[in-house]
Amino acid sequence: MHNNNNGYPSSARAWATVAILMVAYVLSFIDRQILNLLVGPIRRDLLISDTQMSLLMGLSFALFYTVCGIPLGRLADTRSRRGLIALGVLFWSAATAACGMARLYWQFLLCRIGVGVGEAALSPAAYSLIADSFPAERRATAISVYSMGVYLGSGLAFLLGGLVIKLASAQGDVLLPVLGEVRPWQLIFLALGAAGVLFSLLLLAVREPARRGVGAGVAVPLADVGRYIRANRRTVLCHNFGFAGLSFAGYGSAAWVPTFFIRTHGWDAGQVGIVYGGIVALFGCLGIVFGGRLADWMARHGRSDANMRVGLYAAIAAVPCVLSFPLVDSGVWAAVLMAPTVFCLSMPFGVAPAAIQEIMPNTMRGQASAIYLFVITLIGLGLGPTAVALVTDYGFGDDQALRYSLLLVSALAVFSSILLLAQGLKPYRESVVRLQQWAAEPA
Secondary structure (H helix, E strand, O other): OOOOOOOOOOOHHHOOOOHHHHHHHHHHHHHHHHHHHHHHHHHHHOOOOOHHHHHHHHHHHHHHHHHHHHHHHHOOOOOOOHHHHHHHHHHHHHHHHHHOOOHHHHHHHHHHHHHHHHHOOHHHHHHHHHHHOOOOOHHHHHHHHHHHHHHHHHHHHHHHHHHEEEHHHHHOOOEEOOOOEOOHHHHHHHHHHHHHEEEEEEHHHHOOOOOOOOOOOOOOOOOHHHHHHHHHHHHHHHHHHHHHHHHHHHHHHHHHHHHHHHHHOOOHHHHHEEEEEHHHHHHHHHHHHHHHHHHHHHHHHOOOOHHHHHHHHHHHHHHHHHOOOOOOHHHHHHHHHHHHHHHHHOOOOHHHHHHHHHHHHHHHHHHHHHHHHHHHHHHHHHHHHHHHHHHHHHOOHHHHHHHHHHHHHHHHHHHHHHHHHHHHHHHHHHHHHHHHHHHOOOO
8 A cells, every 4th residue: 555645654654653653652551551550569668548549540640641731732733743752752751760769659649740741742743743644544543553552551561560460479679780679669660761761762763744734834823723623612522522431431440450350350460460461452452443444444435424433333332341341250251341341442542533633724733632632531541540449439338349330430431422422423524524614715
């Protein structure tokens, strides 16, 4: 498949860019999710509670990730996107390494905030780079391949976490030059930080593609961005909050499914890391790429709302999955049902950002992507894990009721997504037409 010199980079160069950006995303998700399996040792060494731990896992990271995303998205619309990503990778890698040297809770909290700030530079710039590297009918697949990083990174975080727990019980503390004695969990953060710094050199291989589309490369006043988004507000609201419901179900369950297998089915953490990590890596990647391919196929067959429609189909397909996996009595069957659950909940997350690229002028893509990431990360990662914990602690008042909390929270979130995404199809088609008219108007 060659691009017929229509100004886009060659297929080989375009896919090489996607591959390098995907590795950056994998690294960012390992750094983000590794905490979910290291709860025990970190709580023991820092002498902290579950609630304090959940702030490290979710809110401290999500709050700063989302707030910094919007100014960084604005930079992605006008400055070197490659340079922005390289600085982000160096910053979050340094912060990850610093997590490994934290001795007190507040130091760890500050380092997690640093990880969130650095990672905020990646996705708005990456979406914009990919959108300028591929023609519209191949964009959803390309962004879905980049977004596989979410599932590869999360899966690897669980697998690594499982191995660390096994290693820690066998090995004990490690003696390092300069730093002295470190715990196995601290060693993981130091190693991940070093890996990120080395990886940033790979970004030199990425070439900035020409910005294309309406008004490319010109800084648009914020008031104009606001006005354009307001003109499309029904689309943007249904899109952002519709996909946020699926993100809420996804992050809420990802944070607690390891604990669910430990509490409800009596598995050990190493076993959960390997089984659940494998399921997330395999079925998450299959789901997200299938969603992108399906959307591109539907777009070629004349569906201008293909990206939104795939999100709706995925939400409907997820309903029987989220209702069944928490309730079965066998751990093996719960794991088997986890596979279609992860597949359905991952399908929308390549098409959701691709949908934004289709309704926004080039000069506003980074900012509109940052707003989308703000909504789905704050609702999904910021609130999802905590919502499940609150229902367990205050709704049921029983640690063993975690399976019912997972069921209730996921089902409510998925049903709300179905309503919002169905409502958003018609406004989305109108927004696609509005962009074409906007492009045709003389400046």
